[in-house]
Amino acid sequence: MAEAQAPEIKMPDPVEVSKAVTKIAEQSQRLVADFLQRQSAGGALALVENPSLGSAFLEMTRRLLANPGKLVEAQIDLWKVYVNLWTQGTSAVFFGQNANSAALSTRSDKRFKHDDWEQNALFDYIKQAYLLSAQWVQSTVAGIEGMDEKTKKKIEFYTRQFVDALSPTNFPITNPEVLRATIETGGENLLKGLSNLLDDLERGKGSLNIRMTDLEAFQPGVNIAATPGKVVFQNELMQLLQYAPSTETVFQKPLLIVPPWINKFYILDLREKNSFIKWWVDQGFTVFVISWVNPDVTLAEKNFENYLTEGTLAALDAIAKATGEQEVNAVGYCLGGTLLASTVGYLAARKDTRIASATYFTTMLDFDQPGELEVFIDEEQISMLEKRMERQGFLDGSEMAGTFSMLRANDLIWSFFINNYLLGKDPFPFDLLYWNSDSTRMPAKMHSFYLRNMYQKNLLREPGGITLADTPIDLRKAQTPAYFISAIEDHIAPWKSTYAGTRLFGGPVKFVLGGSGHIAGVINPPVGGKYCYWENAELPAGPDAWYAGARQSGGSWWPNWLEWVRAYAGEQVPARVVGAGELAPIEDAPGSYVKRKLIVA
Known part of the structure; x- marks a missing residue:
């Protein structure tokens, strides 16, 4: 066995050590003082x-x-x-x-x-x-x-x-x-690591908030979320962004994107090379996206129903004013997909056909088998969470981020613990991890409704199981064509659980399974040539039977979706200039709502 080369021993610089120790002592003193102050005030x-x-x-x-x-x-x-x-x-x-x-x-x-x-x-x-x-x-x-x-x-x-x-x-x-x-x-690595640890504690106001990336390396609207567009509508819950066309003609029916409000929309618009929004624009769509507000205590009473009426329904009304078109193709990601399905059910009950097709990214509609998230949603834990949310008026973004990190602890917790605190290194600038660290809150009433009615009681799959805006929701009445894309390694929305949602609709459904996980399986641009996807023209009762008959193709699933949605996109019309309709631009994309942060770098 070959012997490993002995590392060169470096003697520490006394001056640098003294500076580091002084900084650590000062930070430690501040942290202890802040902690004691919060305890005495009863604020913790x-x-x-x-x-x-x-x-x-x-x-x-x-x-x-x-x-x-x-x-x-x-x-x-x-x-x-x-x-x-x-x-x-x-x-x-x-x-x-x-x-x-x-x-x-x-x-x-x-x-x-x-x-x-x-x-x-x-x-x-x-x-x-x-x-x-x-x-x-x-x-x-x-x-x-x-x-x-x-x-x-x-x-x-x-x-x-x-x-x-x-x-x-x-x-x-x-x-x-x-x-x-x-x-x-x-030993300078350990001193630097201790300094990093104290920085993270101070930034998290006493709670450890591990930096996964350089938090100063990215800025929405500058080097991420920079696809040109305007905010054309807004209310308390959301801003509606319309993107400038990059083609001379566009499909007649606009594309509405409903992202989750657990995180911010720009996972779909990181940088140009991996921006799904930019790709959609380049394919000839008039693209609109909802940018949810990062709520505070003033929005504590907002419920899931408000996300329907002030979110998707308000967006449909605004798009009609901006373009003159009544029908759209809609895309929902994760929790945004759950809201999109609820919207489709609501419109079906009212004989409203404004959504021509619905695409669901890694979306659970039947929560019978929610995967590892199930360990967090028993009655005792939901009750404790509701008590905390009642005191604050919202669920703090760090709590949800911590839950998701635990699903992949070695990658999302311990690897950064070693890099930042033991090796004393600064995290590498990475757009995806910057987005992941840009957490959002959730209104108390909305999140309680979602946990209890979806995860715990699984009522969305039941005809009339939930009622929104005085309308019982029955997905089986929905004839809207649906496209499901799930990811084979998804820990948040396991693909076999998302497959169960395909059985709930009355219209035609296509299910596609992508490679990788909840994010990389979706954000997989064709130019990268990464991963693969599976499709099956049949839709058997169970996911295993579907997979057994599926055909595998290499690369991104994006072109597969484009081929599917063309049938519902309408004719080509002249490209639409943002602001040419009834809605005047309010501000440049990505808007001000997305820039509201929980923690400053």
Whole structure:
């Protein structure tokens, strides 16, 4: 085994160390003073433990102890793999033999990409011991019998969080890359990391808000969200943006985009090379997009119904004034797709045909199998969340961001923990992560309605299950042609769950499955040539049967959608100048609503 080259040792600069320590001391003092002030003022939210989680793990312990024979068997299995690992490790060290890893391959595990995890016998042993222990813990928990399915899923999810947190990569003494950096910089990496940690605490006002990217590298309207256009309509909840045409002619029917209000719309308009909005404009669409406001306590009473009446319905009215066209093709992304489907159901009940076709990006309409998000939506957790929202008037954006990060903790939490705090590096400028960090709030009443009626009670799939603006919603009455695009690795809206939504409509439906996840599976421009997609002309009852008969094609699914929507887009007409209709421009795109931030960089 080749020996790794010893890193060069650097002696720390006393002056720089003194400056760093002084800055750290001053920041620490400010943070403690701020914390004490909030406590004395009663302004801090109490950290309430999740009682359902504690009772779930108590139930797990009881089930384990109820079958001591199985527990002993599991412990013997763990002892055997440790003996095997020790034997292989000593053979490699003392006899120079190549050891076959006792644990699963780590080639695809980004945590162990540093060469020392393979080439250094000590770190290889640490890695393998951790992976074997992690496998044992998770398999033991998964093998517990007698628990209800929801409790078991919750235990397995939080066990994975625990196992991920204990990875040797997350500790300076057991991470070879951090050890090398500490030696090479004379410990400056750890001082810089502590400074980064305090910066994040100060920016988050006492809560740790890990920077995922350079928060000063991007500015909406300058180097992201810069597709030319104007705000042509606005109300309390949203601004409606119309984009300037880039073709001499356009399709007769405009395109309305309904983004989710969990995040901001410009995920669809990052930079020109990956902007879905710019691509739509270049294909000859008159594109409108809703830019939701970042609500504060003044909008606490806004409900899901308001997002219908003041959102999609108001947008349809405004588009008719701006273009003279009554019909549009509509696209809804994630939660925006849930609202779009509700709008389609509302219009169907009123014999209103203003939506010619509806496209649903990674959208759940049947919430029977919501995936890992299910662990956050039992009665106790929703009740606690409602109490917090009642005090604030909204759900703070950091709470939702933290929930989504937990679904991919190694990528969205621990990788930045290591980079920023242990290696002392600044995060790399990345438009997607800048958008991900630009969190939004949600009105208390709206979010409570959404969690209870969609996730918890699953009423949208039931005929008349929910009523909006005095209108019972029955999706089966909707004849609007529908196109579903989902992503095979989506952790937020699992594709098999989104597929269930295809069974709810009365009109023609096409389902397409893209590669990658919730974001990359959608934002996959043709020029990149990345991933692939699957399609099937048939629509069998279950997703597995659909997938078995699906045909795979390489690259982006965007051209596939374009071919589908052309049938509903109408004839070519002269390109529309923004402001030529009844609506005068208010301000340049991307508008002022999208620029309202929760946390300043």
